[in-house]
Amino acid sequence: MSCGEPHETDCSEVLSEVWLFLDHECDQRRKELLQSHLDECHPCLEQYGIEEHLKALLARKCGGELAPEELKRRLRAHLFQTTGEGTVEVEVEITTTTRAAAAPSSSRSSRSSSD
Known part of the structure; x- marks a missing residue:
């Protein structure tokens, strides 16, 4: 996936690591890079939001x-x-x-x- 805009980190790379970001499993440098991308890329932020809701749903139903x-x-x-x-x-x-x-x-x- 790509939003068509130039980013320091490719959209597909960010989305492949979204669960690491959600679970606080990436180092500080990587976290900042992913956060920066999400702050400037609406399609990735939207997908991140979906994954965040899925994580919350799993926590409620399976936790x-x-x-x-x-x-x-x-x-x-x-x-x-x-x-x-x-x-x-x-x-x-x-x-x-x-x-x-x-x-x-x-x-x-x-x-x-x-x-």
């Missing part, structure tokens, strides 16, 4: 769910195998940062879990 006991047990077992430590306490909470249903982005794919 606060706890992970199933079986998942916690498997995580503990895996951590034990990996670290070799005797006791591993893991508290898992499913939050809206899990974005499997959100628009795909290569920058997020390395953060997703198949468990």
Whole structure:
């Protein structure tokens, strides 16, 4: 996507990182660059607003769910195998940062879990 206007950062690049921006997962320099683009590009700001509303909706409808006991047990077992430590306490909470249903982005794919 491009709005046709010249920007320091391309529209498609900004939109591919919009979830990182929403989740405060980018460094300060990148955050400022994305914010600057959103301040001057109405189409990207509009898309950002849609994603922001989607995040809020997900938080309202899916927030606060706890992970199933079986998942916690498997995580503990895996951590034990990996670290070799005797006791591993893991508290898992499913939050809206899990974005499997959100628009795909290569920058997020390395953060997703198949468990």
